[in-house]
Amino acid sequence: MTRIAVLGATGYAALELIKILLRHPEAEIAAVTSRQEGRPHVAMIHPSLTGRLDLRLEDLSPAEVSARAECVFSCLPHGASAAMVSPIVDAGARVVDFSADYRLNDADVFAEWYGQKHVDPGRLGKVVYGLPELYRRQIVGATLVANPGCYPTAAILPLAPFLKAGLIDPKSIIIDSKSGISGAGRTMKLTTHYPECNESVSAYNVGRHRHTPEIEQILSAAAGTAVEAIFTPHLVPMDRGILATCYARPISPISEETALQTLRDFYADEPFVRVVDHLPGTKDSLGTNFCDVTARVVRDRLLTISCLDNLVKGASGAAVQNFNLMFGFPETTAL
Numbered sequence: 001m002t003r004i005a006v007l008g009a010t011g012y013a014a015l016e017l018i019k020i021l022l023r024h025p026e027a028e029i030a031a032v033t034s035r036q037e038g039r040p041h042v043a044m045i046h047p048s049l050t051g052r053l054d055l056r057l058e059d060l061s062p063a064e065v066s067a068r069a070e071c072v073f074s075c076l077p078h079g080a081s082a083a084m085v086s087p088i089v090d091a092g093a094r095v096v097d098f099s100a101d102y103r104l105n106d107a108d109v110f111a112e113w114y115g116q117k118h119v120d121p122g123r124l125g126k127v128v129y130g131l132p133e134l135y136r137r138q139i140v141g142a143t144l145v146a147n148p149g150c151y152p153t154a155a156i157l158p159l160a161p162f163l164k165a166g167l168i169d170p171k172s173i174i175i176d177s178k179s180g181i182s183g184a185g186r187t188m189k190l191t192t193h194y195p196e197c198n199e200s201v202s203a204y205n206v207g208r209h210r211h212t213p214e215i216e217q218i219l220s221a222a223a224g225t226a227v228e229a230i231f232t233p234h235l236v237p238m239d240r241g242i243l244a245t246c247y248a249r250p251i252s253p254i255s256e257e258t259a260l261q262t263l264r265d266f267y268a269d270e271p272f273v274r275v276v277d278h279l280p281g282t283k284d285s286l287g288t289n290f291c292d293v294t295a296r297v298v299r300d301r302l303l304t305i306s307c308l309d310n311l312v313k314g315a316s317g318a319a320v321q322n323f324n325l326m327f328g329f330p331e332t333t334a335l
């Protein structure tokens, strides 16, 4: 059994993670952390865990966490995460970080988009990006894995095969994404307050969403040349799910059948990417670790449409997929 600690265990991503780990035959949850006072029982915060996990939430130091666990899942916000993760990795524990802290290679790019200096800049560029479909070999045996953002996974999976094959113009990409409200986390904000977002769909952070440099970094690596993407996220009044419609100009004319076959060939052996002929909807992958992708050609433009559950393939399912690879368990265990 591998002893696990979950940091930021009161959040949405952590709850989904705990539920997956409870059915993992090789994982034992040994600690769950929160800054809340009084060491509340985890079921007081997450009633759905009643009778399933007998642990109290504790405000533990990095040294205490690394003494209690061999693998740490950090479900903390960016900034707070690296401050915990850095000493935990130094102490010898292995970590899957849900935050954006270790996804970007460049501390200046991090400071520009996240508005703060990175607390552990020396590690940037050396941490594997936890998208098994592109980086499986590097994830196997890794000490620290940067779990991807939910929007980036939904955009990178459909676009990477076309960029790797040199089939689309790397400067022509438009990513139009819609997310359920849980993508913003459990922490209260005015924009995700029920009367503000119910019965309303709105774009936000146009041209400045923090997932833009992450998407461009990973797609540029896939393309072998700089990729520029216009990424426009929208908030949709549903609990969970992401739908991404991506547009790109083919380098030379491409048929819809060739586009679909490009996806089918690329993902032929992938357990969690389903290349579908129909137009996928968020309910198809709800509560699962699948990302459903398809392609269309309209007026000589390539369109990809992809869906996933932001809390599973977009966060906790991907994290357990990475954990399985890091520790040598079958990749689909508990998923």
Ligand SMILES: NC(=O)c1ccc[n+]([C@@H]2O[C@H](COP(=O)([O-])OP(=O)(O)OC[C@H]3O[C@@H](n4cnc5c(N)ncnc54)[C@H](OP(=O)(O)O)[C@@H]3O)[C@@H](O)[C@H]2O)c1
Pocket (backbone or CB within 6 Å): 007, 008, 009, 010, 011, 012, 013, 014, 033, 034, 035, 036, 074, 075, 076, 077, 078, 080, 098, 099, 100, 148, 149, 150, 182, 183, 184, 185, 186, 187, 310, 311, 314, 315
């Ligand atoms: N939601 C998603 O769909 C999604 C998808 C991909 C990645 N992520 C990433 O996963 C992480 C967790 O996301 P989430 O949606 O679960 O967030 P969340 O629901 O807001 O939970 C985060 C938890 O971290 C703790 N926390 C907040 N601020 C903190 C601070 N300054 N220092 C220490 N602890 C703090 C809070 O617990 P206490 O107040 O109890 O201490 C909070 O419950 C984030 O980095 C997020 O970007 C989320």
